Amino acid sequence: MSSPAPATGVPAAATATDRHTRPVRPARSFRSRLFLPLIAVCTAVTAANIYLAAPLLPLIARDFGSTPSAVAWLASVAQFGYAAGLLFFAPLGDRVNRRRLVAVLTLAAATALVAGAATGGTYALAGAVLVASAATVVPQLLVPLVAERAPAHQRGRHVAAVIAGLFTGVVAARVLGALAGQAFGWRWVFLGAAGLTALLGLATSAALPRETPRLGGPLFAGLTALPGVVRRSPELWRACVRQAGMYGAWSAMWTTLALLLTEEDGYGMTTAAAGLFGLFGLAASVTAPLAGGLVDRFGAAKVVRTAYAGAAVSVPLFWLGGHVMAALCAAAVLVHAALVASHVANQTLALTTTSAPATANTAYVVAGFAGGAVASAVAGTAFTHWGWGGVCAVAGAWLALGWGSTAVRGRAPRRATGA
Structure with a gap:
């Protein structure tokens, strides 16, 4: 009779040893070792598409015979598109085959970027950017999958790798996009983004595990459940509104920064030089793991309050930065740290505050991007x-609305991580 398998679940033959050998452990496959890095890189490339237009605004305006400030609204079109994509497509991850969904969205985004590169006017470009951004929700389909498949003791590390990829994509969009745009033109940047999106997206789709959708029913049942989930959780409502205020303040200053840096009334930089300013966004990569530890130790409420205080300090620094480069640099680091800390908390x-985390996460991300x-x-x-001073006023107003509208709402029952 054969001997029983060891308690580890590894077959006995695989663990047999003699005095000259050590236990044989099952090797990780080459495909499994590449799975997480592939998803992280795919997340970086797809997330970059949302911010692709912002550093290229001066080049786009020059090509269309306009002014950078007249086409600045293209940056907000990308964010509206992403919010719409989150609202309609992200909840489908529980109801359709994710492999197929990632492939379809990837091809849609790449096609829209190619169409954007071929446009001859602002409105046609806006339509292409809207579609590309709406299809760029692949990261929000991949994060839950990574969390499900990761070993329990490494789950945080795996999810953090994907989030790091997302913020790397945000930085790369501004830095590499601006450098490539200066060298080759903005249309080639769009074409390059289309190629990378198709390559990484389809490769990731092929690497995803075969799975059966977990939920049945109507495709958009998750969408119809959003209002009820938010209404039943005051803490979720606060998180949504506060992140909308924080992200709005960051977005107001960051999407118009290229105008300040490149216009003659500002610093008069080239598009490439202005793009290098995006390197200050690397502060986000350092802040994320620190913020996670602070949330575990002190609770989300204190982290959010500290983040809002940091963002509030960054606004007058940004205003001063309209004339003093050192203040602008300090403000850029501070606002990125505040944004990421607030996001983590x-x-x-x-x-963690509802029984429907996927639906709650959709509501949260949509609120922030909206x-x-x-x-x-x-x-x-x-x-x-009103120039740069007007932009700083908008950022300050968004912070005031995000904090003030939640501070006056009645207190919810206190939780360990509650606000």
Whole structure:
């Protein structure tokens, strides 16, 4: 009779040893070792598409015979598109085959980017950017999958790798997009983004595991459940509104920064030089793991308050930065740190305070991007009429609305991570 398998679940033959050998452990396949890095890189490339137009605004305006401030609203179109994509497509991850959904969205985004590169006017480009951004929700389909498949003791590390990829994509869009745009033109940047999106997206789709959708029923049942989930959770409502205020303040200043840096009334930089300013966004990569530890130790409420205080300090620094480069650099680091710390804390609330975390996460991310999109649109108009001071005023107003509208709402029952 054969001997029983060891308690580890590894077959006995695989663990047999003699005095000259050590236990044989099952090797990780080459495909499994590449799975997480592939998803992280795919997340970076797809997330970059949302911010692709912002550093290229001066080049786009010159090509269309306009002014950068007159086309600044293209940046907000991208954010509106992403918010719409989150609202309609992200909840489908529980109801359709994710492999097929990732492939379809990837091809849609790549096609829209190619169409954008071929456009001859602002409105046609806006339509292409809208479609490309709406299809760029692949990261929000991949994060839950990574969390499900990761070993319990490494789940945080795996999810953090994907989030790091997302913020790397945001930085790359501004830095590499601006450098490539200066060298080859903005249309080639769009074509390059289309090629990378198709390559990484389809490769990721092929690498995803075969799975059966977990939920049945109507495709958009998750969408119809959103209002009820938010209404039943005051903490989720606060997280949504506060992140909309924080993201709106960041977006107002960051999407119009290229105008300040490149226009003659500002710093008069080239598009490439202005793009290098995006390297200050690397502050986000350092802040994310620190913020996670602070949330675990002190609770989400204190982290959000500290983040809002940091963002509030960054607004007058940004205003001063209209004339003093050192202040602009300090403000850029501070606002990125505040944004990421707030995001980590608020998303913790969104994912842990309801019985429907996927639906709550959709509501949270949509609220944040909707707040950012509106702020970007208002900031573009403010820059046209009142210059950089008007943009800083919009950022300050968004912070005041995000915090003030939640502070006056009745207190919810206190939780360990509550606000």
